[in-house]
Amino acid sequence: DAKTTQPTSMDCAEGRAANLPCNHSTISGNEYVYWYRQIHSQGPQYIIHGLKNNETNEMASLIITEDRKSSTLILPHATLRDTAVYYCIVRERFFGNEKLTFGTGTRLTIIP
Amino acid sequence: SAVISQKPSRDICQRGTSLTIQCQVDSQVTMMFWYRQQPGQSLTLIATANQGSEATYESGFVIDKFPISRPNLTFSTLTVSNMSPEDSSIYLCSVVAGHLANTGELFFGEGSRLTVL
Numbered sequence: 001d002a003k004t005t006q007p008t009s010m011d012c013a014e015g016r017a018a019n020l021p022c023n024h025s026t027i028s029g030n031e032y033v034y035w036y037r038q039i040h041s042q043g044p045q046y047i048i049h050g051l052k053n054n055e056t057n058e059m060a061s062l063i064i065t066e067d068r069k070s071s072t073l074i075l076p077h078a079t080l081r082d083t084a085v086y087y088c089i090v091r092e093r094f095f096g097n098e099k100l101t102f103g104t105g106t107r108l109t110i111i112p
Numbered sequence: 113s114a115v116i117s118q119k120p121s122r123d124i125c126q127r128g129t130s131l132t133i134q135c136q137v138d139s140q141v142t143m144m145f146w147y148r149q150q151p152g153q154s155l156t157l158i159a160t161a162n163q164g165s166e167a168t169y170e171s172g173f174v175i176d177k178f179p180i181s182r183p184n185l186t187f188s189t190l191t192v193s194n195m196s197p198e199d200s201s202i203y204l205c206s207v208v209a210g211h212l213a214n215t216g217e218l219f220f221g222e223g224s225r226l227t228v229l
Contacts, residue, residue, distance in 0.1 A: 034218070043116075043204055043220030044155070087154070099145075100218055102155040 003027065003090045009107040018075040020106050022088030025069040032091045033064060034100065035073045037084040044087065044102075047073065083110045114139050114209040116221035124227045125195055132191045133224045135205030140185035142208070146178070149202040149223070158203075161188050195228045202226070 005023040012018040024033060035047040048055055048062045050071070055062045061074040075082055087105040115138040125131050135144065143162055147155040158178055159169045167180040181189045192199050202223040209219055 036218075043206075043222045044218075046217045046219065049217075099157060099160065101157065102147075104154050 003101065004088045004103045006086075006088050006103060006106045008104065009109070011109050011111055012075075012078045013111050014080060015077055018078040018082065018108060018110070020073040020075075020086050020088075020108065021070065022073070023070045024088070024090050027068050027090050033062070033068075033071050034089040034091055035060070035062065036087045036089065036102075037082075038087070038105070039081075039084040047086075049091075078108075078110045080110050080112065082108065084108060113217075114141060114207050114219040116205055116207060116219055118203075118205055118221040118224050120224055121222065122225040122227075124229060126229055127196055129195055130191055130193045131195065131226060132189050133203050133205075133226075135188045135190070135221060137186045137207055139209065142185065144182065144188045145206045145208075145218070146180065146188075146190045147204040147206060147220075149204060151200070155204065158190070192226065195226075197228045200226060200228045 003024055003026055032049050032051050034049040036044040037047055038044045048057055048060050050062045050064050052064055052068055062071060064071045085105040085107050087102050089100050091100060117136045119134045123131060145160055146158040148158050149155045157170050158173045159167045159180055161167045161180045161182040163182050163185050177193050179191045202225050204223045205221045206218050
């Protein structure tokens with residue numbers, strides 16, 4: 001079963017920051033939070049991941065709460081090409097076999 | 113990073129037939145995963161395919177229906193056997209890559225869109 005909870009859909013105006021929340025209240029100490037997105041008819045694309053510190057790369061920022069029970073993905077200046085389904089995933093590691101379990105994701109629509 | 117090529121990209125098949133999907137990676141990877149994405153749904157893990165061992169299937173998926181081969185570190189196949197319309201989905205191959213195994217990124221192919229009539 002997926003271990004994350006995300007809103008089903010969100011809208012964001014073009015040029016504004018898109019903030020996508022994710023709850024992962026049962027996350028364990030050695031599990032990472034990963035974010036992927038899937039643009040229509042394409043394979044999922046890696047965005048960013050983190051353990052407990054905030055992370056930033058060329059695509060986005062990831063803010064993880066101190067208790068690690070939730071996080072927020074920030075797209076600082078959303079463009080129309082950011083319209084996609086965004087998946088927040090907690091990474092499991094089980095006897096060396098690493099699995100990613102996808103939830104339902106958030107469908108983000110960037111409005112012109 | 114890893115570049116993943118899947119074949120076929122799409123196919124239309126008849127009920128009762130089988131289709132084999134190929135996944136080719138441009139680098140050697142230990143772990144490969146096969147996912148299914150039914151229309152309008154999220155991704156569901158079918159199995160983990162590690163080279164040199166039998167594939168590990170998730171609950172609800174069995175080897176007789178989805179046999180997997182992993183002959184080397186750059187290639188895998190997934191067969192969808194005795195297909196029915198309920199098998200109409202996108203099938204995605206993915207691999208873990210990265211210099212730090214514990215935080216390796218998961219890369220995906222573009223998927224194989226299967227329609228069963």
